Amino acid sequence: MFGPEQGHFALALACVLALVQFAVPLWGASRRDARLVGLAPYLAVSQLIALGYSFLCLVMCAVSDDFSVQNVAANSAVSKPLLYKITGVWGNHEGSVLLWTLILAACGGAVSLFGRNLPDILRGRVLAILGGVSAGFQMFCLLTSDPFERVFPAPMDGQGMNPLLQDPGLAFHPPILYTGYVGFAVPFAFAVAALIEGRVDAAWGRWVRPWAVAAWCFLTCGIALGSWWSYYVLGWGGYWFWDPVENASLIPWLTGTALVHSAIVVEKREGLKIWTVLLAIATFSFSLSGTFLVRSGILNSVHAFANDPARGVFILALLAIVIGGSLALFAWRAPSLTSTGLFSPISREGSLVLNNILLCSICAVVVTGTMYPPFMQLLAGRTISVGKPFFDAATIPLTLPLLLAMGVGTALPWKRAQLARTFSHLYAAAGIAAIGVVLCFWRLSGIMPIACGALAIWVIAASASDVLRRIGIGHTSPRGVWERMKNLPRSSWGAALAHIGAGITVLGLCGMSQAQHAIVEIHIGETRSLGGDDWTLLDVHDYIGPNYKAMQADLAIRHNGKLVTILHPEKRDFTTQSQTTTEVAIHTNFITDLYGVIGDRHGTGKDTTYVLRLHRNPLAPWMWLGGLVMAIGGAFSLSDRRMRIGAPKRAAARNMARA
Amino acid sequence: MNATRRGILTAVPIIGAGVLGVGFWRMLSDMRSGAFDPRAIKNPNVGKPIPSFAMPGLPGLGDGFTDAELKAQHRPVLINFFASWCIPCVAEMPGLRAISRNMPIWGIAYEDKPENAAGFVQRDGSPYARVASDRHGRVAIDWGVTGVPESFLVAPGGRIIWHGSAALDPQIYEAEIRPRLAGL
Secondary structure, three states: OOOOOHHHHHHHHHHHHHHHHHHHHHHHHOOOOHHHHHHHHHHHHHHHHHHHHHHHHHHHHHHOOOOOHHHHHHHHHOOHHHHHHHHHHOOOHHHHHHHHHHHHHHHHHHHHOOOOOOOOHHHHHHHHHHHHHHHHHHHHHHHOOOOOOOOOOOOOOOOOOOHHOOOOOOOOOOHHHHHHHHHHHHHHHHHHHHHHHHHHOOHHHHHHHHHHHHHHHHHHHHHHHHHHHHHHHHOOOOOOOOOOOHHHHHHHHHHHHHHHHHHHHHHHHOOHHHHHHHHHHHHHHHHHHHHHHHOOOOOOOOOOOOHHHHOOOOOOOHHHHOOOOHHHHHHHHHHHOOOOOOOOOOOOHHHHHHHHHHHHHHHHHHHHHHHHHHHHHHHHOOOOOHHHHHHHHHHHHHHHHHHHHHHHHHOOOOOOOOOOHHHHHOOOOOOHHHHHHHHHHHHOOHHHHHHHHHHHHHHHHHHHHHHHOOOOOOOOHHHHHHHHHOOHHHHHHHHHHHHHHHHHHHHHHHHOOOOOOEEEEEOOOOEEOOOEEEEEEEEEEEEEOOOOOOEEEEEEEEEEEEEEEEEOEEEEEOOOOOOOEEEEEEEOOEEEEEEEEEEEOOHHHHHHHEEEEEEEEEEEHHHEEEHHHHHHHHHHHHHHHHHHHHHHHHHHHHHHHHO | HHHHHHHHHHHHHHHHHHHHHHHEEEEEEEHHHHOOOOOOOOOOOOEEEEEOOOOOOOOOOOOEEHHHHHHHHOOOEEEEEEEEHHHHHHHHHHHHHHHHOOOEEEEEEEEEOOHHHHHOOOOOOOOOEEEEEEOOOOOHHHHHHHHHHHHHEEEOOOOEEEEEOOOOOHHHHHHHHHHHHHHO
16 A cells, blocks of 8 residues: 555656646646646646655655665665654655755645636646756656665664764754755745746735745754754764765755845836846756755765765756746846836835845855855866855954844835834834944953844844834833734734744854863873862763663753753764764753763773863844744734734625625 | 835846756766766865975884875875774775885874784785874874875875875776876
8 A cells, every 4th residue: 555666656747747847837727728837736746746646655664664765775774763763764865866856846735726826827826846956856756866775685673863863853854954945945936937938026025925935044043053963973073074964954054035025126126026036046047956966965064864965966957947037038038127216225125125235145145155166176177165255254344234224124114214213113223223332242252253143132122222213112002012912913013933943043143152172081080270260070980772782871060059950962883874963962051051072992900091172152042942943933924914814805705795 | 015126026036946946957977977076175285385394113014104205206106094993094094005116105194003003004015105103193283184094195295185085996096196296
């Protein structure tokens, strides 16, 4: 019922359905044949069902330990816990491509189900584009990375999974991140459909925005989760390494953030149309290219996938069709999209343009830094590496004006603003920011951390004061405040939350720039001090886990003689994979993380010493907390949009009933 | 928006994507032919004189050697960093024995107990003309070794002219080392 052959067949069926989903609605739309266009949602849903069945088959193969399937034999083992048998399905190349296409099909299903209020032709075209991309990736899956391939003879047991991946955080990281990446396929499809139609208007902006915001929320969560994982699993004490794989997720996030903002201008002012269409194409193109770069092995990264140039060629061809095709269409049709009105630089839309310019500049810096090493090697034959110094030096100066503008932007009205009036709303926030400057000078060292920290406080204060002003705190009765709170659009709450989240993340980054660490080699019973705390190695003992041997330390931390916590960092030896992992021990009070890692044991008997790495990371949890707040903000504004999109239909229904 | 700005807005993405695409395609085809390896490690010491060192030998395998002795050679020498705990080094041994018929190989045991290293070298016949022990890996740091096995081709007079960060075999010898010997 759920064997690998059924799964393979369902995948092929989904691919055929996707091809039909691509061709029929486009053909129907050009002939203005409503019946053909109307097939699109049914095709999208059937493709989703077929693909879901196929994915379920792969999960069943993994759960039932069917080692005759190559993919299961290579990545699973009988002794693996059930949770990791399931999540391990997408922990390898073949399974993750299948998950990728499944999420893409789910996006098509979501457009079919939630997009009932869209014009039929537009919805048909959007689904057709999604179907085309889907078909390409399903062909990639079928032709170069078949997850259902059998091996003969079947091994008795599988080779097991990389123990580093046996972690609940990482198990759910790929689905969230992929949903972010793939979710931008929907704005992309809307952009291409609009180019085919030759029309972009306020309604288009209103339709495309919720999809962009949803994808953006997932991508934000995915990046935050990935960064958190590398913080507590890799055990290097770092959280972001400007690694190509990390940059591959940051680049679409930057253009996606720009898209979420520029779509507002399309919706409210019918401006920035061409630019928004380009951003929608660019964001999905960067998502696709990121996937390609990681899978082909062109970029040298710590997150290694088994790379295979043959797969790289296939994805590159796919990219050429999708990206090249959409950009060619853009070049051909964009000039026909007319823009209305000029912007005053001091206005809400002016500040959104500034936001876009700055975000895209940061994006250009990250793209340059990521692509420079491989291109340098290609052109000049020299190996160079571009690292943290470049990215820090180039991105932070661009982030400062972005933070400054974030505080002002939401306080500006549309069309034309009066500076004096706007600033009168911001006095309180500026006052808080001034206190923030003093606070930063006291706690932080270095000009960039101080500037960023003060501006982050400014963003938080300005966003909060903007909401407080709108709900009338201070000049309306409590009852009036409650009424205004209920009436304030959810998107305003969402925007304020997201901006506050960004401020929290930046504060976390500033705190982390002051992190202290020490590598010590000490005997049992010895004490070292770091950042005002005394770290004492109480004991080290060995124990045997389910599929590993471990060495665990008891590390007491005292502050002014008072016991703060006892950390238990571990070092595990996985015998079957002959791999060692470190289990970091972290104690957090949400202000400071105390982070301990145990390394090697040296010597014997009384001379035994242990290498320990001790970190004191101020405000570390804020980085991810801020990401979560940003995503919640996005979800908040999403709940608003959906209601408003439904409104015209409900109003129409009401009018009909009245008549 | 005027026509020029619109032209730029449409042309730049296409040209950018095109350049990236062509570049990626070149990289992929070079990866297939082996001309481009993103994971290759370029050693900064290539083209420079060898660092100075003095190392003891392994038990039963004669004395170690120093940089002066290496510089005094009249023939090119292949320096090979190895360890008994390194599985690729075990796999590399038959290839090294084949290469040692053509040119001298001097081995350096990296972070290895001398008795283990000596046993490892002697197990199936040593490919090394001379062996020294870098017990704590200090010499390897000066050479810029990132892992074992790694090999360096040292010209007479003590200049490093080639570096390889993979297990050696006769194919690599024919493709990479022999052409460089001819130029000396």
